[in-house]
Amino acid sequence: MGRSLENKINLEEILPCNTFKTRVPQVEVEKNIKPAPSRYRNEIAKYLIYRDEEKCIMCGTCVKTCTKGVHVLKKGYKLFATSLSYTCNGFVCEKTENFCVAKCPNGALRLIKNPMMEVMGDFRWTSDMILATWRMAETGEILPEDSDFVYETGDSGGGFDRIRIVFPDKPAKVDSDEIDISLELNRRNDGRPKIKIDVPWYGGGMSFGSISNVTQLAKVRAATAWNTFSCTGEGGYMERLRPYDDHMITQVATGLFGVREETIQRVPIVEFKYAQGAKPGLGGHLLGTKNTPAVAKMREAVQGIPLFSPFPFHSVYSIEDHMKHIDWIKHINPRALISTKVSTPTDVDMVAVGSYYAGTHIIHIDGGYGGTGAAPDIAKKNIAMPIDYAIPKVHNFLSAEGVRDAVVLIASGGIRNYYDIAKAICLGADGVVVGTAELVALCCLRCSRCESGKGCPRGIATTNPELASQVTIEWGTQRIINLYNAWSIGLKDILRRLELKTIKELRGRTDLLIHLDISKKQN
Amino acid sequence: MPEKYHIKTSHVLPRLPRIGKCGIVDWREDCARCHNCVKKACVYDKYREENTFIRDLDEVHTLYYECMGCFSCVQNCTKNLLTLALNSEYQKLGNEYWTPQILSTTWLEAETGKVPVSGAGYRGKFSGPGFDSMWTDMSEIVRPTRDGIHGREYISTSVDIGKKPSFLNFQNNKLETVLPPLISIPFPVIFDMSSEKHTLPVLEPCIIETAKQTGLIAIIDSKKWKSIKLHNIEQYLKNIAFFLSPDGPQIPKEILDKTRLVEIPDNKNIEQQIASIKKNHPGIIIAVRIFMDEKVVKRVDELSRIDIEAIHLVADLNGNEINAKNPRFMKEIIREVHECLIKNEKRDEITLIAGGGIGLSEHVAKAIICGADLVSMNLPLLIAIECRLCESCRPGDYCPAKLETEIDLQYGGGRMTNLIGAWHWQLVELMGAMGMREVRRLRGDVGRAMFKDEIEEEIYGPIFRK
Structure with a gap:
């Protein structure tokens, strides 16, 4: 957006005077796709190959047979190096000519499924999905067709996991290069910028405090490379984010942590957070142990004290109050688009329509099963409806109200x-916001310890400098850029197979979906 | 404003080694001795703790399962020797309904008295049977919410047991209506009798102590009354409700008069029995215990036509209908019974207590939304004192949780009180999210919930049934 905005609009005319004067040069981040291997010494593999050293005659047949480079016999070495099991396709190979176990002349190889797969992951993010996301973040490519990973769906048994896209049998005539997946974020024709992002997603709000500053920077740098957005969350606006102002969304949430007129004026999109999917109806909660001196300074709070965001906005008890909020931001920042983030109560459709009439550009609904930060387990499981139901409910209501095409x-x-x-x-x-997937790209495996003590043992959702040092900005940026690239390829491929040329054409096409339980019942 | 309900909780450590979900399989014999050991770098210092644990161990067969499952050591070991494995002991805990997850959550609540919190979003199934097929609602802008949760405002969890007249008669500015007895308890939970499967001598004293600490009521089988050993039992009578077992001993009048509630099993002569008790103990409230079976709604319909104050519906331990070929879950039965009482215009005159499958704090709110005034529970109290539901609690049999002898009131009562404290805060969280001030108002308010079958039909039906 930054590039397009700077090219088309004279910033001096639209930015408040002080913002224009204090604006720092904006940084461009190249969208180069290059390998970004795991930062851990041992990659977790779905399958394990065991070599019986006594039986192995070092003939090298396995090296020649395997097309995935699992077996490594370096020139001049008398022994095999440790197998690169994580590249192994597993039992899919059994049916091919490349199955090393069958080809080994002395029966020295044995293949098993890694028992750690049972420990890793959960019903929503299965071990396969986590490993596949890591692979996409490493290579920037979607997984090859012969891959053994089931990563398209989780194992939760409902919602998206029971919905399938129905592709036509005939070969598609559309070329992937012709497909446009960009998304326009202002449909109001209100004179505010027509911001367009290159992909139909942007990064979710995760505050400095809930995640490290390195993670936050990696997120926004990747968003810059892909001409999309990342969000500050409600923990304030780090100075180090300023070179990326044009790709930032700043959040005005109930705690108003670090919210100043000046931070609101920096950005092209301001997001009101009324509720969040991790803990619908409960506000935010940063545990005292994560409130380090740096976090406390940013939030203008006292170090070590748990920080709660009150719920709800105590200045908003009606749609009219919400409108006043929006008018306030629009007045402070005349170029900003307004996003309103709500969770998914039974009347989410009414909330969405009300928010449209209050003047929002983007209605952001955050379903009850989402979220990345600390939350009471009872809230995560029980409160508010899953996004899988909320989307059609809101879409249909906005359509019936005749305002669907005026809001995103x-x-x-x-x-x-x-x-x-x-x-x-x-x-x-129209599009989505992603959060957990970005963290998984940085090698998060959802151990769910981000809330306790020093925070994330993997160095992602922590404010402990020692833990955070596990991730570098360059590596983190590259991993997310790569993941975005793989998704972009994958999404375009889905459109190609559906013979659609733009992502817009996909919106509301429920006829392209089946539900494995409901559609089956009908038959 | 009524006095704020506060349960005093304090950390009560487990007696036994924790049964965690996973542990590290450590292949020490292949260690490279690289002096760069990942174990030293464990963020949680679990390896060092394990060494201490092994050194002080008095039972050789106990393993250390406190690994947090972050995989950092697994992925950083120089020789790739470490493997994370699921703890089979953890997987064997409980049964299909009382899952290992429920047991470990209950243990955590009993230890800390706090609301379990974790990161990284929801990890479970999309929905499930029973209470897992409904979600509670939330409100975007309605108070009281966070204010109530943090005590700046008050969210009341009090409920009443007894008859509430639908109107009052006044004559010459004087109240003419004789007000029936009414019990108010500060949290919509009472403690039910232990099932025959789970009978332990240590249990009742701890439960009664917890009832006193929390201001709640424990139902005690009259058959067990004489065997309960509690110092100065008089002080506990307010928090005891006797179940007047037909084959149990007579409870002395002076004892029964000091209690506020009794429970009797349903029988053909229920009306006469109630009249007889009322004659001798006019201030006591009588609840009739009915099993949730195929005839339950019909029976409630009959009972609602006589002078009855409270009905205690009891499902089996897993919350299912009793003696049914295709048992329904208790939430469906509660809804039907609730609707039956509304139809008979008796809803406010009869208190509905529902029990059987109440295993987590969320079940309390969900059962109330379905129509109960309050719930009863027992197994979570047993789990709080580290029971594993191995179903072998019979005199003389080995109890892996050492519950036959080792339990004292401070530990047992402390853990159970912590559990109720954690449940109370979680109910407040749910009500805060709904924007509700009073749990009484939640009763039967199905508009505050989303039922999976209904919402799926409403939203997905038109899409996928085309």
Whole structure:
């Protein structure tokens, strides 16, 4: 957006005087796709290859047979190096000519499924999905067709995991290069910038405090490379984010942590957070142990004290109050688009329509199963409806009200991969917000310890400098850029197979979906 | 404003080693001795703790399962020797309904008295049977919410047991209506009798102590009354409700008069029995215990036509209908019974207590939304004192949780009180999210919930049934 905005509009005319004077040069980040291997010594493999050293005659047949480079016999070495098991395709190979176990002349190889797969992952993010996301973040490519990973759906047994896209049998005539997946974020024709992002997703709000400053920077740098957005969350606006102002969304949430007139004036999009999917109806909560001196300074709070965001906005008890909020921001920042983030109560459709009439540009619904930060377990499981239901409910209501094309509907809360993006758009969203997937790209494996003590042991959702030092900005940026690239390829491929040329054409196409339980019942 | 309900909780450590979900399989024999050991770098210092644990161990067969499952050591070991494995002991805990997850959550609540919190979003199934097929609502802008949760405002969890007249008669500015007895308890939970499967001598004293600490009521089988050993039992009578077992001993009048509630099993002569008790103990409230079976709604319909104050509906331990070929879950039965009482215009005159499958704090709110005034529970109290539901609690049998002898009131009562404290805060969280001030108002308010079958039909039906 930054590039397009700077090219088309004279910033001096639209930015407040002090913002124009204090604006720092904006940084461009190249969208180069290059390998970004795991930062851990041992990659977790789905399958393990065991070599019986006594039986192995070092003939090298396995090296020649395997097309995935699992077996490594370096020139001049008398022994095999440790197998690169994580590249192994597993039992899929059994049916091919490349099955090393069968080809070994002395029966020295044995293949098993890694028992750690049972420990890793959960019903929503299966071990396969986590490993596949890591692979996409490493290579920037979607997984090859012969891959053994089931990553399109999780194992939750409902919602997106029971919905499938139905592709036509005939070969597609559309070329992937012709397909446009960009998304316009202002449909109001109100004179504010027509911001367009290159992909139909942007990064979710995660505050400095809930995640490290390195993670936050990696997120926004990747968003800059892909001409989309990242969000500050409600923990204030780091100075180090200023070179990326044009790709930032700043959040005005109930705690108003670090919110100043000046931070609101920096950005092209301001997001009101009324509720969040991780803990609908409960506000935010940063545990005292994560409130380090740096976090406290940013939030203008006292170090070590748990920080709560009150819920709800105590200045908003009606749509009219919400409108006053929006008018306030629009007045402070005349170029800003307004996003309104709400969770998914039974009347989410009414909330969305009300928010449209209050003047919002983007309605962001965050479903009850989403979220990345600390939340009471009872809230995560029980409160508010999953996004899988909320999208069609809101889309249909906005359509019936005749305002669907005047507002952008963004969905979040359980969007894990490009299949979920496609399904969300088919159900009626214009685009999505992603959070957990970005963290998984940085080698998060959802151990759910981000809330305790020093925070994330993997160095992602922590404010402990020692833990955070595990991730570098360059590596983190590259991993997310790569993931976005793989998703972009994957999403375009879905459109190609559906013979659609733009992502817009996919919106509301529920006829392209089946539900494995409901559609089956009908038959 | 009524006095704020506060349960005093304090950390009560488990007696036994924790049964965590996973542990590290450590292949020490292949270690490279690289002096760069990842174990030293464990963020949680679990390896060092494990060494201490092994050194002080008095039972050789106990393993250390406190690994947090972050995989950092697995992925950084120089020789790739470490493997994370699921703890089979953890997987064997409980049963299909009382899952290992429920047991470990209950243990955490009993230890800390706090609301379990974790990161990284929801990890479970999309929905499930029973209470897992409904979600509670939330409100975007309605108070009281966070204010109530943090005590700046008050969210009341009090409920009443007894008959509430639908109107009052006044004559010459004087109240003419004789007000029936009414019990108010500060949290919509009472403690039910232990099932025959789970009978332990240590249990009742701890439960009664917890009832006193929390201001709640424990139902005690009259058959067990004489065997309960509690110092100065008089002080506990307010928090005891006797179940007047037909084959149990007579409870002395002076004892029964000091209690506020009794429970009797449903029988053909229920009307006469109630009249007889009322004659001798006019201030006591009588609840009739009915099993949730195929005839339950019909029976409630009959009972609602006589002078009855409270009905205690009891499902089996897993919350299912009793003696049914295709048992329904208790939430469906509660809804039907609730609707039956509304139809008979008796809803406010009869208190509905529902029990059987209440295993987590969320079940309390969900059962109330379905139509109960309050719930009863027992197994979570047993789990709080580290029971694993191995179903082998019979005199003389080995109890892996050492519950036959080792339990004292401070530990047992402390853990159970912590559990109720954690449940109370979680109910407040749910009500805060709904924007509700009073749990009484939640009763039967199905508009505050989303039922999976209904919402799926409403939203997905038109899409996928085309």
